[in-house]
Amino acid sequence: MLNQPKIIALRQSLETIIVGQSALLDRLVIGLLAGGHLLLEGLPGLAKTTAVKALASGVHARFQRIQFTPDLLPGDLTGTDIYNPQAGSFCFVEGPLFHEIILADEINRAPAKVQSALLEAMQEQQITVGGVTRPLPPLFMVLATQNPLEQAGTYPLPEAQLDRFLLHVELTYPSAEDELRILQRDRMGHAAGTESGIKVDVQTVLAARAEVRKIHLDSELERYIVTLVGATRDIAHWLPEQAGMIEVGASPRASLAIAHAACAHAYLQGREYVIPDDIHAIAADCLRHRIIPSFNARMEKVSRNSLLQALLDAVAVP
Known part of the structure; x- marks a missing residue:
C-alpha cells in the first residue's frame, strides 16, 4: 500500500480548510478512492461547494465547476459540433464534462433533460455527440451538490441518475463549538480558503484505486x-x-x-x-x-x- 500515506495526508489536510464536516470529508476521499460519484445534499451555507473545491485543489487534475440553472442545455455539458466556415466542415468543441473532477453545483435546479445528459458520462465514462463516442479521462468524477427539494426552483433527480451516484451524503449544521471555531477564524482574518496544503497527482490517485481493489x-x-x-x-x-x-x-x-x-x-x-x-x-x-x-x-x-x-x-x- 505505497500510496496509502499520501491519501491519508490529503484527507488530513482537508481538515485545515473545512471545519465541522468530518463525515463529508471522509466521503469525498472515499469517492475519490472508489472511483464513484457523490451527491451532496444540504441547505445553503454548509460548505458543500467549498469542500469539493478543497478536494480538487489537493489533486493535480483538471477541475471544472458547472452551475446548473433552469435554462441550461445538454450541449452546455457535453459539447457540440460547431461549423467552421474556413474549413467548410464541422468540428467538435468539448464541453466541461471532459474535465477530470466535475463540480455540478445545485444539480437539481436544472430540468430532467439536462440532468439526463450526465447519465452516459457517469455510468460509461464516455460521451456520444453527433454519432461519435468520445472517452472521458480515467479519473472522471462528478461531485454534485443538491438543495433540499422543498426549496423553490428545484427538480427531483430521475431514479436512473440517482442510482449512478456511489454515495448520497446528507449534511447537517455544525455543532456550536465548530461554528464558534468558524466564526473565530473569520474574525481573525483566517477564513478558510480552498487550497489544500497537500498535492497528489492523478497517477497517485489511480494507483491508490488499484490498491483499494486489493x-x-x-x-x-x-x-x-x-x-x-x-x-x-x-x-x-x-x-x-x-x-x-x-x-x-x-x-x-x-x-x-x-x-x-x-x-x-x-x-x-x-x-x-x-x-x-x-x-x-x-x-x-x-x-x-x-x-x-x-x-x-x-x-x-x-x-x-x-x-x-x-x-x-x-x-x-x-
Whole structure:
C-alpha cells in the first residue's frame, strides 16, 4: 500500500480548510478512492461547494465547476459540433464534462433533460455527440451538490441518475463549538480558503484505486452486504411492523457500491481488510438514494434514514 500515506495526508489536510464536516470529508476521499460519484445534499451555507473545491485543489487534475440553472442545455455539458466556415466542415468543441473532477453545483435546479445528459458520462465514462463516442479521462468524477427539494426552483433527480451516484451524503449544521471555531477564524482574518496544503497527482490517485481493489473483503461480509441490500426489497421479513414502508428496494448496484465504499473506508483507516464497522459507516449513504418509501411511509413521515437504521439493526452481523 505505497500510496496509502499520501491519501491519508490529503484527507488530513482537508481538515485545515473545512471545519465541522468530518463525515463529508471522509466521503469525498472515499469517492475519490472508489472511483464513484457523490451527491451532496444540504441547505445553503454548509460548505458543500467549498469542500469539493478543497478536494480538487489537493489533486493535480483538471477541475471544472458547472452551475446548473433552469435554462441550461445538454450541449452546455457535453459539447457540440460547431461549423467552421474556413474549413467548410464541422468540428467538435468539448464541453466541461471532459474535465477530470466535475463540480455540478445545485444539480437539481436544472430540468430532467439536462440532468439526463450526465447519465452516459457517469455510468460509461464516455460521451456520444453527433454519432461519435468520445472517452472521458480515467479519473472522471462528478461531485454534485443538491438543495433540499422543498426549496423553490428545484427538480427531483430521475431514479436512473440517482442510482449512478456511489454515495448520497446528507449534511447537517455544525455543532456550536465548530461554528464558534468558524466564526473565530473569520474574525481573525483566517477564513478558510480552498487550497489544500497537500498535492497528489492523478497517477497517485489511480494507483491508490488499484490498491483499494486489493483490500480483502471476507466472503461472510460479502454475503452480509447482499443480505442487507436484499432486506430493502423485503422489509416485511426483517421488520414486520414496517411492512409496506418501502415501495422499491435497492438495486444490485447498491451491493457493489457498499463493497467498493467499504474497501475505500478501510483503506482510509490504514487497514488492508474490511471489518463490519466499515460497512456500517457507509451503508446508509450507499442506500439512501436507492430506495423509494411507500405512500404510507410518506404519510406517516417515516424517513429513509430511520428505515435504513432499523434494517441495519435487524440484520445480524456475521
